[in-house]
Amino acid sequence: MQGQRYEPFAHHFPLSQFLQQLLNGLFLGSIYALIALGYTMVYGVLRFINFAHGDVFMLGAFTGLYLHKLLGPMMAMMPWPVAMLVILLLAMIICAAAGILIEFLAYRPLRDKPRLNVLITAIGVSLLLEYTAQLVFGATQQPFPVIIPKGNIGGLGGLTVTITQVIVLVTAVVLMIALRFIVMKTKLGMAMRALSLNPTASALMGVNNSVVISFTFGLGSALAAAGGILYASLYPSIEPFMGVLPGLKAFVAAVLGGIGNIPGAALGGLIIGVTETLVAGYSDTLGIPSGYRDGVAFVILILILLFKPSGLLGKAEREKV
Amino acid sequence: MKHHTSHFALLLALAVSLGVSLCSSQLDDYYLDIMLNVGINVILAVSLNLVNGHTGQFSLGHAAFMAVGAYGSSMVTLEMGASMMRVLGGAGPVAESVTFLVALLVGGVSAAVCGWIVGMPSLRLRGDYLAIVTLGFNEIIRVVLQNTNGDGPFGGALGLKGIPAYTSFFWVFATAAIAIYTIGALVNSTYGRGFLAVRDDEIAGESMGINTTRYKVLAFVIGSFFAGLAGGLYAHLRTTISPEGFNFLKSVDVVVMVILGGMGSTVGVIVAAVVLTVLNEFLRDFEQYRMIVFSLLLIVMMIVRPQGLLPAGLFQRRKRA
Numbered sequence: 001m002q003g004q005r006y007e008p009f010a011h012h013f014p015l016s017q018f019l020q021q022l023l024n025g026l027f028l029g030s031i032y033a034l035i036a037l038g039y040t041m042v043y044g045v046l047r048f049i050n051f052a053h054g055d056v057f058m059l060g061a062f063t064g065l066y067l068h069k070l071l072g073p074m075m076a077m078m079p080w081p082v083a084m085l086v087i088l089l090l091a092m093i094i095c096a097a098a099g100i101l102i103e104f105l106a107y108r109p110l111r112d113k114p115r116l117n118v119l120i121t122a123i124g125v126s127l128l129l130e131y132t133a134q135l136v137f138g139a140t141q142q143p144f145p146v147i148i149p150k151g152n153i154g155g156l157g158g159l160t161v162t163i164t165q166v167i168v169l170v171t172a173v174v175l176m177i178a179l180r181f182i183v184m185k186t187k188l189g190m191a192m193r194a195l196s197l198n199p200t201a202s203a204l205m206g207v208n209n210s211v212v213i214s215f216t217f218g219l220g221s222a223l224a225a226a227g228g229i230l231y232a233s234l235y236p237s238i239e240p241f242m243g244v245l246p247g248l249k250a251f252v253a254a255v256l257g258g259i260g261n262i263p264g265a266a267l268g269g270l271i272i273g274v275t276e277t278l279v280a281g282y283s284d285t286l287g288i289p290s291g292y293r294d295g296v297a298f299v300i301l302i303l304i305l306l307f308k309p310s311g312l313l314g315k316a317e318r319e320k321v
Numbered sequence: 322m323k324h325h326t327s328h329f330a331l332l333l334a335l336a337v338s339l340g341v342s343l344c345s346s347q348l349d350d351y352y353l354d355i356m357l358n359v360g361i362n363v364i365l366a367v368s369l370n371l372v373n374g375h376t377g378q379f380s381l382g383h384a385a386f387m388a389v390g391a392y393g394s395s396m397v398t399l400e401m402g403a404s405m406m407r408v409l410g411g412a413g414p415v416a417e418s419v420t421f422l423v424a425l426l427v428g429g430v431s432a433a434v435c436g437w438i439v440g441m442p443s444l445r446l447r448g449d450y451l452a453i454v455t456l457g458f459n460e461i462i463r464v465v466l467q468n469t470n471g472d473g474p475f476g477g478a479l480g481l482k483g484i485p486a487y488t489s490f491f492w493v494f495a496t497a498a499i500a501i502y503t504i505g506a507l508v509n510s511t512y513g514r515g516f517l518a519v520r521d522d523e524i525a526g527e528s529m530g531i532n533t534t535r536y537k538v539l540a541f542v543i544g545s546f547f548a549g550l551a552g553g554l555y556a557h558l559r560t561t562i563s564p565e566g567f568n569f570l571k572s573v574d575v576v577v578m579v580i581l582g583g584m585g586s587t588v589g590v591i592v593a594a595v596v597l598t599v600l601n602e603f604l605r606d607f608e609q610y611r612m613i614v615f616s617l618l619l620i621v622m623m624i625v626r627p628q629g630l631l632p633a634g635l636f637q638r639r640k641r642a
Contacts, residue, residue, distance in 0.1 A: 048449065049449045049452070049453065106620055106624075109624045110623060110624060113623075113627065114627075115449070116377065116379055117623045117627050118623075119379055119449055119452060120379070120576075120580060120619055120623050121619065121620050121623040121624070123381070123452075123573075123576075123616075123619060124616045124617070124618075124619030124620035124623070125616070125620060126616075127573065127612055127615065127616035127619070128613060128616035128617060128620065130612075131609075131612040131613045131616060132613060134609070135609060135610075135613065244569075245460075248453070248456065248457060248460070251453060252453075252457075255450075255453075289468040291464060291467070291468040292464065292465070292468065294460065294464055295460075295461045295464055295465070297457070298454075298457035298458070298460070298461050301453070301454060301457060302439075302442050302443075302454065305442040305443055305445075305446060305450060305454070306442040309445070309446050309450075
């Protein structure tokens with residue numbers, strides 16, 4: 001599944017092995033960053049953790065799979081970058097609609113209710129998506145189609161970098177720049193920032209909070225869907241519960257960067273991805289089973305909650321009455 | 322007056338469970354097994370209710386504390402059982418009971434210690450963090466147990482086998498009675514008002530001089546202790562345990578009991594635990610729909626009737642008059 005992570009002669013070149021792990025971590029981290037952005041944006045406008053976000057990520061991967069099946073003959077005629085872009089954009093639109101629908105049906109009726117109720121609903125939505133997916137798509141692992149051609153990029157010394165990895169990183173960076181543009185330069189983006197600063201004041205200033213919240217959910221879900229397709233291209237085997245662990249790790253990334261802080265989420269995602277890959281790559285030297293890589297994020301979460309709960313880039317927030 | 326009634330009820334419950342236990346050989350094995358399952362789930366639900374209901378926090382990792390209790394107590398009976406028996410004057414009902422009691426307490430205390438370690442960093446912050454940290458803890462416990470050495474004391478992914486079947490009707494229902502009594506007495510005491518204050522308005526409670534973190538951690542540690550006891554009982558009932566038995570879904574089962582019964586309503590939670598356990602048993606053929614129904618229940622309950630089917634006020638109105 002993750003063949004390129006252990007290259008055969010790596011231990012002869014410790015520095016190049018380190019660089020290799022660093023790169024692998026960067027690719028994985030860019031996907032975590034995409035998912036983390038959705039958590040942090042929703043937290044920014046609604047002040048709650050959207051547990052179902054990781055499952056929208058799973059939904060994105062499955063949408064990609066079914067789009068590829070559905071459009072198969074057409075895809076074959078197009079050059080692969082176009083085909084990939086078509087699948088990516090369509091899946092993002094479909095999942096954005098799903099995210100908006102989830103918010104409308106499950107979270108909107110609870111807008112003024114205690115936060116605990118919304119949290120429980122979010123867990124319910126998450127389980128509902130997972131088990132419905134299990135019923136519809138089946139519980140077994142399914143191979144994800146090759147939408148990015150296989151092959152290595154040469155001329156990097158001892159380092160192995162696949163085309164898939166490069167495309168993943170480039171797509172993630174482009175999406176993050178696009179998000180930055182939407183949030184900082186457009187009217188809806190300004191409304192989002194206003195809403196996250198003070199919902200009452202933004203409503204008084206003529207912002208339609210409901211529309212902005214729907215938009216935020218759509219934006220976050222679209223990024224999660226893109227993350228799902230990129231993740232499935234890196235690890236091409238998908239199943240209904242694939243979103244649980246990446247979702248949790250991305251949440252940790254959002255907390256690490258400072259929840260509600262958009263650049264923080266991207267930074268947190270990269271840190272989590274790199275740390276996790278390094279721990280797995282050096283598990284022999286560290287003397288721990290490589291299965292513990294999934295625990296890394298939680299250790300980071302506990303540490304950040306103990307020492308800097310506001311996150312690396314977040315500002316400490318006092319609760320007011 | 323109230324105190325005498327509850328003391329009397331506790332003694333009665335203990336006596337009845339001892340009585341039934343003595344003639345449990347007369348009962349059909351299948352129904353006895355369901356009854357014991359009901360008892361264990363009642364302990365789990367009532368203890369989670371202290372955290373999620375009375376104190377208004379949200380733990381999603383009750384199964385993890387159950388796992389700690391199950392493994393802790395099984396290690397006592399498996400590794401030290403024989404030598405303890407020898408010290409206590411050879412195998413016999415008394416020596417067995419003492420060994421089992423010690424094992425259960427070791428399991429409960431180790432779960433409580435884990436509860437303290439997990440609760441301390443996360444309970445300083447708002448409720449949502451506890452949900453994520455406990456969810457993560459649930460995963461970590463499973464991953465760590467699965468990655469242990471198969472020949473070691475934890476038995477790796479296959480778990481532990483050949484645990485003595487000490488759990489009887491008396492042990493389960495005596496523990497359940499003690500759990501209900503202890504938690505009920507605690508919540509109704511002056512001290513217990515602190516839990517309710519944390520739930521009702523944390524900021525107001527804090528400004529009245531209540532150390533909210535301390536109350537939250539205390540509730541969480543006590544809840545974990547009883548979950549550990551339930552785990553010990555479960556291990557010595559099933560005689561085999563594996564890490565998979567204590568996954569996230571087990572935690573969700575308990576959460577659904579608490580929410581369906583009504584958060585903070587002991588009677589409601591007990592009724593829900595009994596009904597759901599029995600229903601689960603008879604709906605085994607519909608396993609794949611079970612979680613879909615559960616998740617829909619969570620969402621619908623939060624939107625339509627967040628106080629649960631049998632809310633706390635239902636039984637307290639008469640007392641106030």
